[in-house]
Amino acid sequence: MWSGDYRFLLKNLMLKDFRIRYRNMSLGMFWSLLNPLVMLVVWNFVFTKIFTNPIHHFSLFILCGIVPFNFFTVGWLSGTSSLVDSAGLIKRVPIPREIVPIASVLSNCLHVVIQMALLLVFVLAGGLGVNIYWFFLPLIWALELVFVCGLALLFSALNVYVRDTRYFVESSNLVLFWLVPIFYPFSLVPQRFKELYQFNPIAALVLAMRDIVLDAKAPSNVLLIKLTLVSFLALGVGILGFRRLKPRFYDYL
Amino acid sequence: MKKDPKAITCENIWKTFRLHTGQRLLRQHLASWFGEEPSNQFHALKGVSFDVAKGEGLAVIGCNGSGKSTLLSVVVGLAQPDKGTVKVDGRIAALLELGSGFHPDLTGRENVYLNAALLGFNERQTKAMFEEIVDFSGVRDFIDEPLRTYSSGMMLRLAFSVAINVDPDVLIIDEVLGVGDADFQTKCHERIRGFRRAGKTFLCVSHNKGALMELCDRAVWLDHGEMMMCDRIENVFEAYEGRAALPKQRAE
Numbered sequence: 109m110w111s112g113d114y115r116f117l118l119k120n121l122m123l124k125d126f127r128i129r130y131r132n133m134s135l136g137m138f139w140s141l142l143n144p145l146v147m148l149v150v151w152n153f154v155f156t157k158i159f160t161n162p163i164h165h166f167s168l169f170i171l172c173g174i175v176p177f178n179f180f181t182v183g184w185l186s187g188t189s190s191l192v193d194s195a196g197l198i199k200r201v202p203i204p205r206e207i208v209p210i211a212s213v214l215s216n217c218l219h220v221v222i223q224m225a226l227l228l229v230f231v232l233a234g235g236l237g238v239n240i241y242w243f244f245l246p247l248i249w250a251l252e253l254v255f256v257c258g259l260a261l262l263f264s265a266l267n268v269y270v271r272d273t274r275y276f277v278e279s280s281n282l283v284l285f286w287l288v289p290i291f292y293p294f295s296l297v298p299q300r301f302k303e304l305y306q307f308n309p310i311a312a313l314v315l316a317m318r319d320i321v322l323d324a325k326a327p328s329n330v331l332l333i334k335l336t337l338v339s340f341l342a343l344g345v346g347i348l349g350f351r352r353l354k355p356r357f358y359d360y361l
Numbered sequence: 362m363k364k365d366p367k368a369i370t371c372e373n374i375w376k377t378f379r380l381h382t383g384q385r386l387l388r389q390h391l392a393s394w395f396g397e398e399p400s401n402q403f404h405a406l407k408g409v410s411f412d413v414a415k416g417e418g419l420a421v422i423g424c425n426g427s428g429k430s431t432l433l434s435v436v437v438g439l440a441q442p443d444k445g446t447v448k449v450d451g452r453i454a455a456l457l458e459l460g461s462g463f464h465p466d467l468t469g470r471e472n473v474y475l476n477a478a479l480l481g482f483n484e485r486q487t488k489a490m491f492e493e494i495v496d497f498s499g500v501r502d503f504i505d506e507p508l509r510t511y512s513s514g515m516m517l518r519l520a521f522s523v524a525i526n527v528d529p530d531v532l533i534i535d536e537v538l539g540v541g542d543a544d545f546q547t548k549c550h551e552r553i554r555g556f557r558r559a560g561k562t563f564l565c566v567s568h569n570k571g572a573l574m575e576l577c578d579r580a581v582w583l584d585h586g587e588m589m590m591c592d593r594i595e596n597v598f599e600a601y602e603g604r605a606a607l608p609k610q611r612a613e
Contacts, residue, residue, distance in 0.1 A: 110481060111452065111481060112478070112480070112481025112482065112483070113478070113481070113482065113483035113484070116478045116482070116483050116484045116487075117478040117479065117481075119478075120474055120475045120478040120479075121475070121478075123471070123475075124464055124467060124471075124475055127466070127467060127471065128464060128466045128467065131466050131467075131507075132466065196458070196461045196462075197461060197462055197479070198439075199434070199439060199461075200439070200455075200457045200458045200461035200462075201455075201457075201461055201462055201479050201480075202437050202438055202439055202453070202455060203479055355441045356441065358434060358439050358440040358441070359378055359379070359440070
């Protein structure tokens with residue numbers, strides 16, 4: 109089979125995804141800043157002018173929610189449609205197929221970096237400052253990446269067989285948006301749901317981000333363990349499911 | 362490692378596609394999951410067997426829809442046969458469709474890098490052969506323009522130039538010999554002849570008789586997924602061209 113340079117291939121596929129997304133846009137990369145900024149303005153208006161709330165640093169509070177959630181949504185969705193979008197590649201070039209959804213997820217990482225820079229600006233402007241626990245951020249983001257790669261592998265393979273998968277993912281994202289504490293604090297979640305919330309890797313990531321950025325404390329061990337477990341479980345299921353489904357990709361693309 | 366004189370061995374290859382009316386319904390999948398035999402099947406390959414010795418050139422001929430491209434996909438390992446075995450000894454490079462890894466919004470240069478990576482080259486190798494690829498393609502003036510501004514001839518030239526630089530043990534080409542103008546075709550044929558002289562194996566699908574007679578020794582004739590004949594290329598072409606006059610005869 110294919111015996112080439114995985115890293116070079118991954119790099120080129122990521123570059124491709126990234127380039128074609130912005131090549132023809134006048135504002136280019138600026139969109140990845142504009143998008144969260146617009147949401148921030150709207151929510152600030154709704155939740156400080158219409159509904160009042162007692163949350164300090166409300167902009168930062170929301171940013172800690174939408175940056176991870178945006179990455180999750182875009183990664184999961186673009187990963188899911190990646191195989192069908194690259195049907196020409198899958199049917200005609202004998203590359204390892206796993207690399208296509210993974211490259212699609214990874215190509216979103218630059219947005220995270222840009223949006224984290226935006227977060228840093230808000231942190232400094234709000235007078236909060238960077239603390240020692242920021243060292244946890246790479247770890248929890250890596251776990252998030254593992255989780256989304258797992259989802260992308262499984263759902264991209266399913267999407268080849270049943271094209272409705274894409275719409276299922278879109279609807280799920282709408283539902284999840286409300287089930288992740290993006291614009292409400294975790295403390296308002298009823299006690300009996302709290303345990304469950306922490307098993308949702310996106311909610312866990314948001315909670316960990318808030319602990320670190322807003323409260324300057326380390327995320328709890330329980331939270332980190334749950335996040336790690338679910339992320340690697342997702343990756344395992346994704347890899348196994350993909351392996352099981354890939355022999356007949358050719359027939360269905 | 363034991364020495365095997367065969368580069369490709371295919372035994373009794375069957376490939377079946379399920380016909381569907383555009384809807385890939387969950388119900389269909391569930392039915393087949395529970396072992397229900399689908400009624401609407403299409404047999405693309407019906408028990409095809411052949412082998413290619415190392416250093417040999419084999420042509421696959423037949424009408425449109427006779428299973429030629431499916432056969433190549435099976436040999437390359439892209440499609441999994443329902444029955445039968447395929448054995449390939451050595452590194453394969455397949456050119457099943459020119460520019461299948463190309464993207465219209467990327468520039469010629471970016472596409473060369475992407476395609477080289479898809480074909481299995483690393484960064485160092487790609488950099489080293491980049492100039493040669495561009496020279497061979499003759500589109501240097503437009504190399505930093507997006508591919509969508511290229512004419513189809515220019516695009517095919519660039520795609521072929523990347524692919525021809527692969528140095529595999531087995532080269533598999535599907536219908537892409539008729540690329541570009543006469544000059545460029547001569548250049549491509551020259552490359553493939555050099556490749557054959559170096560003792561490499563060559564498997565090719567084409568409708569271009571002249572090119573095939575020049576580049577291949579033997580031929581396989583497929584008709585509706587069945588192998589009609591596998592012999593010296595002159596004999597196969599003779600039978601193929603006189604097929605209307607002949608009663609249908611089966612291989613084996």
